[in-house]
Amino acid sequence: MATPEELAEIRARLDLVEIVSRYVTVHSSGANYLARCPFHEDKRPSLTVSREKGLFHCFGCGAGGDIFQFIMQIERLSFPEAVRRLADQVGVALRSPGRADASGSGSERARLAGLNERVAQYYQRNLQRSGVGKRAWDYLTEQRGLTPETVKQFRLGYAGPGWDLLLRTFPAEQQVLQRLGLVSLARSGQRYDRLRDRVIFPLRSVGGELIAFAGRRLSAEETTPKYLNIANSPLFKKGRELYGLSQALPGLSREHEALLVEGYLDLITLHQAGFGQAVASMGTALTAGQAKLLRRYVERVYILYDRDSAGRAAAWRGLRQLIEAGLEARVALLPAGQDPDSLVRQQGADALREILAQAQPATQFYLDTLIEDHRGRGVRGQEEILAQVRGFIAGLDSLPWRYQLIRGLASRLDLPQQEIEREMQGARTHGIMAPTVQQGGDQRGPEHQGYEERLLYFILQGELPVSRLMELFTPAEFGSYREIVATLFALYQEAEGPEQLSGPEGPALLQRWLARLTPQDGTRLRALSLSERLDDDPERAISQLLQAQRLRQTQRQLRELRRQIRQAQLAGDRQAVEQLQREQLQQSKEQAQLLREVGWQRTPSGHLS
Ligand SMILES: [Zn+2]
Known part of the structure; x- marks a missing residue:
């Protein structure tokens, strides 16, 4: 440790x-x-x-x-x-x-990521070597128009054509290379390099770890796939990562929107052209995991997909995932035969900006392409369209979205909207998703805070000196915050702490305080320390807490008096009854006065006794 x-x-x-x-x-x-x-x-x-x-x-x-x-x-x-x-x-x-670190999964993970790092450096060196990497270098810089800075920024590399170049470079780590998916096992039991004669794209997690590699075939021979992604490994799960996300973070938070492309080179070209908010789904349709990941960073996503039929199918699937993740989706239609990479290289960044400005809302794109597919097929075509939309809507949790689709469909097919709604009803009940249950709910705002909470809040903000709290109260006077207050007092009794928690020593003291509490109390104190500003002042909170305590005491005394009066009445002691009733009247007046001071709306904290 x-x-x-x-x-x-x-x-x-x-x-x-x-x-x-x-x-x-x-x-x-x-x-x-x-x-x-x-x-x-x-x-x-x-x-x-x-x-x-x-x-x-x-x-x-x-x-x-x-x-x-x-x-x-x-x-x-x-x-x-x-x-x-x-x-x-x-x-x-x-x-x-x-x-824990020497044998646990921490060192294992660090070891795997560390080896990936060395492998990336090896691939990068290959690309820089004049003989070995020349073809790859020329491909990237001349054919693809990448600058040396971009190649360096994305840490692109090259894997040579041999079957065991990587294995021979890291002879002691062959098993680990296999776990990382960089090496495969042949039927003969021999290991061999998976990535051969390929341009290498290293993939980084948002946390900064090097988690996987993909490779693009360099030769024109079509005996192997053009792109080779790495299989799942302890560091990499398919469908959970987006290529380029770690590089896109500043762009995403600046633009509040993302450009979604498919390919590695699409992404790199866009970044080089100034579209720092681009991320890539890595050659497949967007997955639910990737959409959720995007939702953490942006509100809106532009899908940039090719106009071919595979591109359209991918765009439809991507749209659905984005909508389900609660994102606003738009589709930017590229000119026929172009992908984002070729468009920007041939026509420049402004051409892409123009296409983005004309991007279609998701509903429009989906319905228009669907209807185009079935054009001229009469009633039969309409039925197929309805069936398609029914499938699309099933399980879609967004009411505005379902409504938009139904309305759009009614006007495009010239059918009554109510009939379409009825047609879609069945779809809803099939794949209906349970609404998300939010735990806890919103606990912010002063109206939720009792007096104890408010006093602690002012302590945490450094607006109330700890010494003043210690002068006025004992931990026993606090209800559910008793342990939290007792722990703070104990810290101060052990060693003189800072007068106020807002000073330079405040955060360290707060850490020590939190470290001594039970997890439940720690959570409550942390929540309190990050609560929104209370529109109040500490002295008012102190006097209200003191009043609330007096009120509790008065109420206890009144209960006791009522009990004594009943006893005296049963015993027939009239003098005692009168005496007690006078006291009761006095206490009731005091209670009324206290209630007025405390304010009728604010019920005093029930924890005090
Ligand atoms: Zn949360």
Whole structure:
């Protein structure tokens, strides 16, 4: 395990907002940042991130923690793995590799990614070598028009034509190469290089790891596939990654939209031409996993697909995935015979900009192409169109979308809309998807905060000195926050802490405080520390808490008085009854006064006793 000093150093060198923004688009909101939560199906930005505190919290699903927990949760790593990953990024050398790290999957993953890194360097060197890589270099720079900077930026490489060049370069790692999908096993039991005589495209995860390679055949012979993707490996799962995403992150958050292309070279050419928001689905139709990944970063996606029939089928499937992921989809129709790469190379970036400006909304593209396919086929054609749309709509969860399709279909086929709706009804009940259940709900806003929460909020914001809280209250006076307050007081009794939590030592103290709490209490305190600004002041919260405590006490006394009065009445002690009733009147007046001060609308916190 890393030492506390090492952890503190890693924390200090990293910016949580920057790390989070690699995975989701963040917007600043007051002192904090907001993002759509990557840990649940988030319709609104529920994830709050604080740069100063180094904490994140989702007010929708309750996920939260510090920078290590963020990496653990989003990359599905153990704590030592996350620490190692971040330590590597900032160049903090961990003195003790630790037990869990030496044998656990963390070192395994790091070893695989490390070997990929060396393999990428080997392929890159091949491309630069005059004899070996000349053909590949000429292909990329002359035929494809890539600049040397672009080749370097995307770390393109070349795999030579031999069957065992990679195997001989890394003789000690043959088994690992096989696990990475770079080497295959022949029936004879011999291993051989999978990527031969190919231009190499390394694939990087958003976290920065080199996870896979794809290769484009260089020779014109068509005995092998033009593109060879790597099979699934411990680092790479098909359909979960987008090529170029790590390079596109700045472009995506700048443009709030993505350009979706199929091929590796399409993507690279677009980036070189200034379309930094392009990502590639890697030669297949977009998968649900890829659409969800995009949803973390943008609102709108332009599909740039070829006009051939395979391209159209891919575009339809892609549209569906985008719609289901809650994205606005548009289709940019390329001129016949062109792909994004050739268009930009031959006609320039402005030609593409023009095509993007004329992109069609998803419904229009889908219905128009469908009707074009069945043109002149009369009633039979119309029936087939209806059947197609029925299949498309089945399971589609978006009401506006279904409605748009039905309305568009009615006007295009000149059929009554109600009839089409009835026709589509069956489709809905077949593949109906359960609505997303949002856990917890929105807990922000002062109306949800009791007095205890508000006092702690001001402590966390540094607007109320801890010493003042310690003067006025004991932990026992707090209800459900008792342990949280007791832990804070204990920290201050052990060693003099900073007067206010907003100072330079604040974040470290907050970390120590959180570290001592149960997971449930930790989550509550973190949520409180990232709550929205309360329109209130600390002194008011203090006096209200004190009043609420007095109110509780009065109410307890009133209950006791009522009990005593009943007893005295049963005993026939009239004098005692009168005496007690006078007291009761006095207490009732006090209660009424307190209730007025506290405010009728705000029910006093029920936790106080
Ligand atoms: Zn969430």
